Amino acid sequence: MAEKKSCPLQPQLCPFHLFLPFKTTIVDIPLTKKLTDNQNNKKQIIMKTILKITNNIAAKIVLIAVLFVNANLIQAQTSTQKAIEVSSSLGTLKQINAGLLNVGYTEAGPANGTPVILLHGWPYDIHSYNEVVPLLVAKGYHVFTPYLRGFGTTTFLSKDTFRNGQQAALANDIIAFMDALKIDKAVIGGFDWGARTAVVVSALWPERVKGLVSVSGYLVVNLEANLKPLPPTAELGWWYQYYFATERGKQGYTQNTYDFNKLIWKIASPLWNFDKATYDQTAQSFDNPDHVAIVIHNYRWRQSLESGESKYDALEKRLSAKPEIKVPTITIGSDFDGAFADGKAYANKFTGKYEHRILKGIGHNVPQEDPKAFAQAIIDVANLK
Numbered sequence: 001m002a003e004k005k006s007c008p009l010q011p012q013l014c015p016f017h018l019f020l021p022f023k024t025t026i027v028d029i030p031l032t033k034k035l036t037d038n039q040n041n042k043k044q045i046i047m048k049t050i051l052k053i054t055n056n057i058a059a060k061i062v063l064i065a066v067l068f069v070n071a072n073l074i075q076a077q078t079s080t081q082k083a084i085e086v087s088s089s090l091g092t093l094k095q096i097n098a099g100l101l102n103v104g105y106t107e108a109g110p111a112n113g114t115p116v117i118l119l120h121g122w123p124y125d126i127h128s129y130n131e132v133v134p135l136l137v138a139k140g141y142h143v144f145t146p147y148l149r150g151f152g153t154t155t156f157l158s159k160d161t162f163r164n165g166q167q168a169a170l171a172n173d174i175i176a177f178m179d180a181l182k183i184d185k186a187v188i189g190g191f192d193w194g195a196r197t198a199v200v201v202s203a204l205w206p207e208r209v210k211g212l213v214s215v216s217g218y219l220v221v222n223l224e225a226n227l228k229p230l231p232p233t234a235e236l237g238w239w240y241q242y243y244f245a246t247e248r249g250k251q252g253y254t255q256n257t258y259d260f261n262k263l264i265w266k267i268a269s270p271l272w273n274f275d276k277a278t279y280d281q282t283a284q285s286f287d288n289p290d291h292v293a294i295v296i297h298n299y300r301w302r303q304s305l306e307s308g309e310s311k312y313d314a315l316e317k318r319l320s321a322k323p324e325i326k327v328p329t330i331t332i333g334s335d336f337d338g339a340f341a342d343g344k345a346y347a348n349k350f351t352g353k354y355e356h357r358i359l360k361g362i363g364h365n366v367p368q369e370d371p372k373a374f375a376q377a378i379i380d381v382a383n384l385k
Contacts, residue, residue, distance in 0.1 A: 084104075084152055084153055084284050084285065085281075085284070086106060086126070086127075087127055087130050087281065089130050089131065089133055089134050090106035090108060090126060090127070090129065090130065090133050090145055091106045091107045091108025091109070091133065091137075091143065091145075092106060092107055092108070093105075093106050093153070094106070094107055095153060096177070096180050096181065097157060097180065098173070098176040098177045098179070098180035098181075099172065099173060099175075099176025099177075099179075099180075100149075100156060100157060100158070100161050100173070100176070101149055101154055101155065101156060101157060101173060101176070102154065102155050102156075102157055103146050103147065103154050103173070103177050103180075104146070104147045104152050104153025104154045104155075105126075105144055105145060105146035105147065105177070106126060106133075106143075106144070106145045107142075107143070107144055108133050108134075108137050108142075108143050109133075109136065109137040109140070109141050109142040109143045110137075110140055110142060111142060112142070113140045113141045113142035114140070114141050114142065114186075114187060114210065114382055115141075115142050115143075115144065115183045115185070115186035115187070115210075116136055116141045116142065116143045116144065116186060116187045116188075116189070116378055116382075117144045117145075117146070117174065117177075117178070117183075117186045117187070117188045117189075118132065118133070118143065118144070118145045118188075118189055118190065118194070118367070118378075119146070119148065119174070119188065119189070119190030119193070119194030119195070119197050119198055120145075120147075120148065120151070120190065120191075120192075120193070120194045121190065121191050121192020121193040121194045121195070121364075121365075122192060122193050122295060122298075123260075123261035123264050123265070123282075123286065123295075124191075124192065124282055124365060124368075125147060125151050125152055125282045125285035126145040126146070126147060126152065126285075127278075127281050127282045127368070128191070128282070128365055128367045128368040129145050129367050129368075129371075130368065130371075131367075131368070131371035131372075131375075132367050132371045132374050132375045132378075133145065135371065135372065135375035136375055136378060136379070139379055141187075141378070141379075141382075144177075144181070144183075144186075146174070146177055147285060147288075148170060148173070148193060148194070148197070149163075149165075149169070149170065149173055149290065149294055150163070150165070150288055150290045150291045150293070150294030150295065151285045151286070151288055151291060152284075152285035152288060153288075154288070155288070155289070155290070156290060162309055163290050163293035163294055163297060164294075164297060164301075164308060164309055164312075165293075165294045165295065165296075165297040165298025165299075165301060166297070166298070166301045166308040166309070166312060166316070167196055167197070167200050167220070167221050167316075167319065168200065168204075168308070168312035168315040168316050168319065169308070169309065169312060170193065170196075170197045170200075171197050171200035171201045171204060171315075172312070172315070173197075174188070174197060174198075174201050175201065175205055175208065178208060184208070185207070185208055185209065185210050186208070186209065186210060187209075187210045187211040187212075187213070187378055187381060187382050188201060188202070188209055188211075188212055188213075189212070189213035189214070189367075189374070189377070189378050189381075190213070190214065190215070191214075191215035191216065191364065191365065191366050191367060192215070192216075192364065193298075195214040195215045195216055195217075195219050196219040196220065196221070198212055198213070198214055199212065199214050199218060199219055199220055199325060200220060200319060202325050202327050202329070203220065203318075203319065203323045203324075203325055204315060204318060204319070204323075206325075206326055206327050209327045210327070210328075210382060211327060211328045211329070211330075211378075211381035211382050211384060212325065212327050212328070212329040212330070212381065213329070213330050213331075213332070213374070213377045213378055213381050214329065214330075214331050214332070215331075215332045215334065215364075215366045215367075215374075216331075216332070216333065216334075216336070216337055216340075216364075217331040217333070217337075217340070217343055217345075217346040217349075217356075218325070218331075218346035218349040218350070220319050220322065220323075221302055221319070222319075222320055222322065223302070223304050223316075223320070224320065226302055226303060226304070227303075227304060240260075240264065240299075241299045241302065241303065244295070244296050244299040244300065245299070245300055245303060245305055249296075250292070250296050253292055253295065253296065254292050257286050257291070257292070258283055258286065261283065261286060262279055262283070265279060265365070268336055268363050268364035268365065269336070269362075269363025269364055269365050269369060270363060271335070271361055271362075271363060272362075272363050272365065272368075272369050274368075278368075322349070324349055324350070324351045325349055325350045325351065325352065326351050326352040327352055328352055328353040328354070328381050328384040329350045329352060329353070329354050329355075329381065329384075330354070330355045330356070330357060330377045330380060330381045330384070331343050331346070331347075331350070331354075331355075331356045331357070332356075332357050332358075332359060332366055332373070332374070332377060333356065333357070333358045333359070334358075334359045334360075334362040334363060334364065334366055335359075335360065335361065335362060335363055336362075336363050336364040341358055342356075342358065343356035343358075353384045353385065354384075355380070355381075355384065357373070357377065359373055
């Protein structure tokens with residue numbers, strides 16, 4: 001009789017033990033076995049060693065699939081970045097394929113509420129809206145906070161896609177995000193990169209915007225204007241952009257992302273006494289595999305040191321004409337904006353219903369430094385008369 005043996009692999013290593021709800025038995029059959037034929041007494045050699053899996057009819061079919069699944073899971077476990085912990089105040093963290101990206105985003109509030117999309121900047125993330133989202137949800141808004149490309153759990157669907165940080169690409173991401181979620185029209189608000197993206201969306205696709213809240217006003221990049229030098233004090237404010245223009249800057253940002261971005265927080269909001277836990281909550285989003293590439297390209301593109309993609313040329317041409325914003329808008333100025341905090345320099349670019357508000361003692365990260373003021377602007381612009 002054949003000798004029964006237990007599976008030679010340790011249970012934690014064996015794919016059968018990991019995935020199949022049955023025990024495996026290896027049955028050894030002698031290399032040759034003589035059988036007697038009652039008719040002609042001929043010898044036949046009929047078998048070599050076979051593997052028999054018992055107690056499950058579908059086992060043979062499942063086996064091949066199991067081997068592939070196990071291999072993929074092992075690979076995923078070794079290559080996946082550390083899971084991001086998202087504040088519960090933002091709602092549920094979800095993922096959706098949208099355009100070129102698999103977008104990570106949070107969602108909160110009633111499904112039938114007015115959609116609101118909140119966009120973060122650099123070097124920040126969706127946690128800038130930790131206290132804004134609950135205020136909006138309490139008023140019945142349906143709030144979405146997506147990670148921009150290069151941040152958090154947002155990733156590219158293809159490794160071959162150019163890691164582009166230009167303004168038209170980011171704005172196109174938001175339209176693709178809205179399309180994927182079947183959001184026809186939304187109130188869009190943001191600061192820094194998020195404000196620029198919100199303004200660009202409003203300029204190019206006004207039919208998709210119910211209202212706009214933009215910290216620092218009209219932030220559309222004009223490449224030709226960016227080639228002109230500024231007064232020394234103004235140039236000093238953009239030191240990091242010139243740093244990023246160098247290979248040393250790229251290497252430095254790659255090696256020191258955490259400390260570099262923390263420095264930017266302190267410079268941009270000198271009166272905001274954030275603690276380590278607050279910064280670390282956001283800093284985890286910088287571990288995105290495309291973060292450095294997107295940031296470096298964004299700032300080099302602004303200085304015409306690197307090209308964008310030709311598929312966005314038509315959009316950039318429209319933006320270079322400095323289009324007016326016709327959707328209802330509230331702009332916000334803060335201490336970060338210096339002499340431009342009053343909004344007079346860009347007020348004429350907003351030709352629809354418009355208000356400007358000034359926040360004193362507040363730095364660049366307005367939603368996190370003064371969440372009540374930012375949330376109120378979102379609520380008011382949705383009902384601007």
